[in-house]
Amino acid sequence: MQIEHNSRQRFFRKPYGAVTCGSDVRLRLSIAGLDIPRAVRLVYKPDKSDETRADMAYVFSVLESCIYETVIRVPDHAGLIWYYFEVETDKGVVYYGNNHENLGGKGEMSFQLASHSFQITVYNKDYKTPDWFKKSVAYQIFPDRFFNGNEDGSFLGERTDIIKRNWGDQPFYKAEQFGGEYKSNDFFGGNLKGIIKKLPYLEDLGITVIYLNPIFKAASNHKYDTGNYEEIDPMFGDEETFKELCSEAKKRGIRIILDGVFNHTGSDSLYFNKEGHYDSVGAFQSKDSPYYTWFRFIDFPNVYETWWGMQTLPQVEETSEDFQKYLITGKDSIIRKWIRLGASGWRLDVVDELPDFFVKKLRKAVKEENPEAVIIGEVWEDASNKTAYGERREYFHGDELDSVMNYPLRNAIIDFALCRIDAPEFNKRIMSIKENYPMPAFYSLLNMLSSHDVERITTLMSGVPTRYEVDREQQAHFHLDGYALQTSRKRVKLVMGMIMTMPGVPCLFYGDELGVQGYGDPFCRSTFPWDKMDEVDPGAEIRTWVKELIALRRSSDALSIGDFNYVYRIGHTYAFIRRNDEEKFITLVNFDDTAKDIRIDAAIYGVRKLEKVLSTNSIEESHESSDGIFYMRVPAMSIAIYKA
Numbered sequence: 001m002q003i004e005h006n007s008r009q010r011f012f013r014k015p016y017g018a019v020t021c022g023s024d025v026r027l028r029l030s031i032a033g034l035d036i037p038r039a040v041r042l043v044y045k046p047d048k049s050d051e052t053r054a055d056m057a058y059v060f061s062v063l064e065s066c067i068y069e070t071v072i073r074v075p076d077h078a079g080l081i082w083y084y085f086e087v088e089t090d091k092g093v094v095y096y097g098n099n100h101e102n103l104g105g106k107g108e109m110s111f112q113l114a115s116h117s118f119q120i121t122v123y124n125k126d127y128k129t130p131d132w133f134k135k136s137v138a139y140q141i142f143p144d145r146f147f148n149g150n151e152d153g154s155f156l157g158e159r160t161d162i163i164k165r166n167w168g169d170q171p172f173y174k175a176e177q178f179g180g181e182y183k184s185n186d187f188f189g190g191n192l193k194g195i196i197k198k199l200p201y202l203e204d205l206g207i208t209v210i211y212l213n214p215i216f217k218a219a220s221n222h223k224y225d226t227g228n229y230e231e232i233d234p235m236f237g238d239e240e241t242f243k244e245l246c247s248e249a250k251k252r253g254i255r256i257i258l259d260g261v262f263n264h265t266g267s268d269s270l271y272f273n274k275e276g277h278y279d280s281v282g283a284f285q286s287k288d289s290p291y292y293t294w295f296r297f298i299d300f301p302n303v304y305e306t307w308w309g310m311q312t313l314p315q316v317e318e319t320s321e322d323f324q325k326y327l328i329t330g331k332d333s334i335i336r337k338w339i340r341l342g343a344s345g346w347r348l349d350v351v352d353e354l355p356d357f358f359v360k361k362l363r364k365a366v367k368e369e370n371p372e373a374v375i376i377g378e379v380w381e382d383a384s385n386k387t388a389y390g391e392r393r394e395y396f397h398g399d400e401l402d403s404v405m406n407y408p409l410r411n412a413i414i415d416f417a418l419c420r421i422d423a424p425e426f427n428k429r430i431m432s433i434k435e436n437y438p439m440p441a442f443y444s445l446l447n448m449l450s451s452h453d454v455e456r457i458t459t460l461m462s463g464v465p466t467r468y469e470v471d472r473e474q475q476a477h478f479h480l481d482g483y484a485l486q487t488s489r490k491r492v493k494l495v496m497g498m499i500m501t502m503p504g505v506p507c508l509f510y511g512d513e514l515g516v517q518g519y520g521d522p523f524c525r526s527t528f529p530w531d532k533m534d535e536v537d538p539g540a541e542i543r544t545w546v547k548e549l550i551a552l553r554r555s556s557d558a559l560s561i562g563d564f565n566y567v568y569r570i571g572h573t574y575a576f577i578r579r580n581d582e583e584k585f586i587t588l589v590n591f592d593d594t595a596k597d598i599r600i601d602a603a604i605y606g607v608r609k610l611e612k613v614l615s616t617n618s619i620e621e622s623h624e625s626s627d628g629i630f631y632m633r634v635p636a637m638s639i640a641i642y643k644a
Helices: 192-197 199-205 239-251 321-329 334-340 356-369 407-417 423-436 472-477 482-501 530-536 538-555
Strands: 002-004 024-032 039-046 052-055 057-062 065-073 079-089 092-097 108-110 118-123 138-141 209-212 216-218 226-232 255-260 297-299 310-314 345-348 374-377 446-448 505-509 563-570 573-579 584-590 596-601 609-615 622-624 629-634 638-643
Touching: 002 092, 024 039, 024 079, 039 065, 052 065, 118 423, 192 199, 192 239, 199 538, 209 505, 226 239, 226 334, 239 255, 321 334, 321 356, 334 356, 345 356, 356 374, 407 423, 407 446, 407 482, 423 563, 423 573, 482 538, 482 584, 482 638, 505 538, 530 538, 538 609, 563 596, 573 596, 584 596, 584 629
Parallel strands: 138 209, 138 505, 209 255, 255 345, 345 374, 446 505
Antiparallel strands: 002 024, 024 065, 039 052, 039 079, 057 065, 079 092, 079 118, 092 108, 216 226, 563 573, 573 584, 584 638, 596 629, 609 622, 609 638
């Protein structure tokens, strides 16, 4: 007996992928090697609804397979639909559901109730994401570590409670370095003026979006413990400096996105004021405080809900109307204020800990202020079906997020580059994202290889254990050199080539364009080596490659909003096509340490000639084929991008 349904083939499911509310979806099941079944049924269940069984009718045969079909109309409201199949025979019921990896595509047969169902994402018809963002190239900056714009290297802010560090030193990582308590109060002096001064560098690189880690007043160097949402941290500058940054960046075609930390504040803040440093009556100080309803006290004042048990990060009560008015709904709310002052969007920290109603209100306020502002969420898993605190999240229904940080892509690329998975497995992961995400979101995903929360890509590409597998002391003393560094840098160029030509918005973490090293926080947050750029990146090898990739990406909409599909996936060699009505490109990457002879079939796309645009190794400049099938030899550890 053979049963098949492939959610990524239009023969079996049409239309492909996510659909808009009220759409009709045709589903088919192929059955071979079985007498006429008693019944063939589709079993489907929208979230928060009961299961429905729909009989599937025999429609035709293909070779020895009988094809059964049904059409369902998805609900008029956004959500997820889960489905599997039942085939009733004389000997019992056979089930067919999603594969054990739960990645969509070809499913699996079972003689027990299907443990995994296929997913259909249903989203609102009017869901739109900013077109400008889809065509962007982003650059993430941790402000304290990027550049000090003061000529004499002096620190702004006149704080006496911080540890001033020398540029280039390693960030502190042990409690004893802070005097016995881990405080994250070692600073290196980076500021907004420094970013303004380095705008020509970013423009030359080809950057069009800067995503800033938090810049509002806070005690720590990372600023995720917000002290005052209304004020730029004095160590970074002031409101006028921020307006100047936005203005000067705009002149160079660069937009600014801010990091919004709205799930918690700092205990040392205007709102909580546990340390008494602010001229306010904080929630910790009195139940009569105007901010008391903002927080969740268990036993006032010393026992309160915190973010992941950190006493310096009291959890916010998002249902508080006063908090909502201050942050979102008020005519002069924080969300609106910074958009008015020049920001082009928000990245929402730990968005999975913000309730859906809160994110919906936030989107409404942002889009009222500027319909073209972008909203990006921090989500580490598949954001289309993310469950947090027992609730299925609604990020991509059309009234919450435009984009998320694409950690699933990052993880897949790293695993593939290190040959932990092969090309078919890599393809499954990537196509699962394409299948589950609405297209407006799919082309807006923030694709990064490093960030302030994870290891630097150059460190990982050496094949070292992750930050979870080695202790902080080992991380602190780890540094690549010699052959290991050379191998890592080769792989970095390959993975850079991938994210620059895949769907979504490529995002560089400051210094990745040089090959800066570093394990997890705080080692990934080292200072930018302005005085040692040629030492870190000899001959500007990676910088030049990245500039070429960015220039290529920005030269054609096919590489940003063009259709995406694979054309080869064997071993550790993978090729994909990007195309629109005007242009086609094929990216071919081989992570194996030996050359490969491959056969690419691009006939369906009308490709008859390939002209090399960029590559890391010597490889044939062009290939021609009368039938769209190309026989090619791919060098070891290489990437090539062809214009078709």
